[in-house]
Amino acid sequence: MPSTPSARATGGDRKTDASDALHVAQVALFRHDLRPVVPDDQTTILRLLTERPDDLVHERTRVLYRLHAVLRDLLPDGAPTGLSADKAAALMKGIRPVTATDNRRRDIARAVLADLCRLDRQVKDNEAEMRKAVAAARTTLTTLPSPGTVLAAKVLGHVGDVTRFPTEHHLASYTGSAPVDASSGDNVRHRLNTGGKRALNSVLHTIAICQIRDDGRGQAHYLRKISEGRTPSEARWALKRRLSNVVYRIMKRDQRNHLARAA
Template sequence: MDIAEASRHRIVGGVDTHKDLHVAAVVDERDRVLGTGCFATTRQGYRQMLAWMRSFGDVQRIGIESTGSYGAGLLRYMQKAGIEVMEVTTPDKHDRRRRGKNDDLDAQNAAHAAFSGRRTVTPRSRDGMVESLRVLAVCRKTAVAARRVALQIIQTTIVCAPDGLRDTLRSMTRMQLVRTLAAWRPDLSEYRDVDGAYRISLKSLARRYLELHDEIADLDAMIGVIVKELAPELIARNSIGNTGAAQLLLTAGDNPERLRSEASFAALCGVSPVPASSGKTVRHRLNRGGDRAANSALHIIAIGRLRTDPATKAYVARRITEGHSKLDALRALKRYIAREVFHIITRRHRQINQAQIAA
C-alpha cells in the first residue's frame, strides 16, 4: 500500500498480549481485518508494532487486553506516543464458540471491540505515584501473608514440640514468644537430635517473622508518605487510615477522570445499589461485583465511623427505625462514603494537574 494512500485511511488496532510476544491486528474504517502480526514485548517490538499499524493508515485507537499485567509496558509506550488506548475486557463468548480461538483471532476480536466501543473501558494509567503505591502495596500484602504463615508454623510446631519446650512457651504472648525464640542460641550441630531440631526450627521461624515485621513497617512508612502527598484530606477524615486510603487511591488510579461520575466509582467499589424488587416489595440489595478490596476498605471505614461518629450512629439508627435492616443501612453508609472519597480524590487530582501545568 502506498504511504500517501495509507495516510488517508483511518484504522483501529487490537492486541492480544502475552509474556514474550504480542499479537496485533488492524481493522479499517469498515471493521474489515487488514492484517495481523507478532511482535516482541520489548521497546523495539513496541516501536515496530506501531510502525506496522501506521503502515495501514492513521491509527485512531488501539484495544489492548490485560493492560494491568502483560500489556502494561505496551500501554505506557502507546500513551507516550499519543495513541488512544482502550482496555478490552472479556471476549465475546458467542463469537469464540463459533470461530474458535487462537492468538490471531483474539487480536482481531480486540480490534473489533475497540472499533465498536463494546467490551472496552478506559485503562488506568501506570506512570504516576499511584503505580508506585500499587507496587509497594503488593509487596506489603505478600509480606503480611508470609508473616502470618510464619506465625502459624511457629504455633503448630510448638504444639508438637517436646514437653520441656512446649511448657516454657505455652503462656507467652505473640511478640514475647517470637522475641524469645529469636534470641535462642541453639547448637547447630545437634540438628539430628529432636530437641535440637525443634530449637533450630523455632529460632529460624522467629527470625523470619521479625524480618518480615520490620519489612512491613518500612513499607508502611513509604506507603504513608505517598498517601499523605496524594490525598492529605482523605486521611484526615474520620476512620480513614493509610491502608484504606491507599486501596481507594489504587482503585481510582492515576487517572480518576476516566470515571464518569461518583456513581461509577461506587459501582467500581461494589457499593452501588442493585434493584431487587419483586411484586409489592421494593428494595435494593448489596452489589457483589466491583473491586472487593475497595469494598473491604469502605466496609472497615463504615464500621469505624459507626463506632466513633455520633452522626453516623444517628443515621444508621434512623434507617433502622424506617424499617431497613442494619445490613441495608450499612450498604447505604458505604455508598455515602464512596461519594465522599470520590470527590476528595478527584479534587486533589485536579489540584496536582494544575500545579504541574503551572510548573
C-alpha cells in the same frame, strides 16, 4: 460463498490469544469513548504497596504456625497462643535441650524465629513506604473519619485517575457499593451487590463499620436508615454508597487543587 467465523465462534473455531487481540482491536476501531493508555504513575505505586502486605501477612502467618509447632515440642507446657517474635524469643531463652533431637529443634526454632523477625521488619518498612507515597499524593482522603493511611492508599491505588468515572454513580458501580434493587410490589428492598472491585468494596466496608461504631455523620446516617425501616445490612449498604460519593467528591477536589497548583 465461504462463511466468516464470528467474533464469538464456537466449535471448530477455537479462541486464541491472537484472535482475542484481533477482536479487541476491531471493537476499539469503532469506539471513540475509550480512554488512551497512559504510563504508570503514583497511583500504581500505591496499589503495589497496598498489595504487598497481603503476601507478607500470609507468609508471616505460615511462619508463625511453624514456629508454634516447633516450640510446642520443646516446651513442657507447650507454646501459648497469641505468639509474637518477642514472646517466642523470651520463651526460647529458657529452653535447655537435653537430647540431640531437641538441640536440632531449637536450631530450627531459631531459624524460623529469624524468618518471623525479617517478615515483621518488611511489614513495617512497607508501611513506612506507604505513608511516604500517600504524602506524596497530597490527598485529603486521610481527613475522612476512619480511613487512615493504609485505606487511603488502597483507594488511591485502585481508583487511579478519578476522571475516568464521569459521575459518582459510575464510581459506586465500580466499587460495588450501589445496592441492587430487589423490590417486589410495595415491598421496597435491596440486596448486596456482589460485583465491582472487591478491594475497594472492602475498604468502604471497613470505613463504614468504623463510622457506625463512632459518633459522627456516618453513625447518624446509619441510624437514620434504621429508623426508616431498613435492616442493619441495608443501612450499612446505604452508608457505603454515601461513602463512595464522598470519596469521589474528595478525589475530584484534590485533582482540581493539583491542577491549580501546577498552573
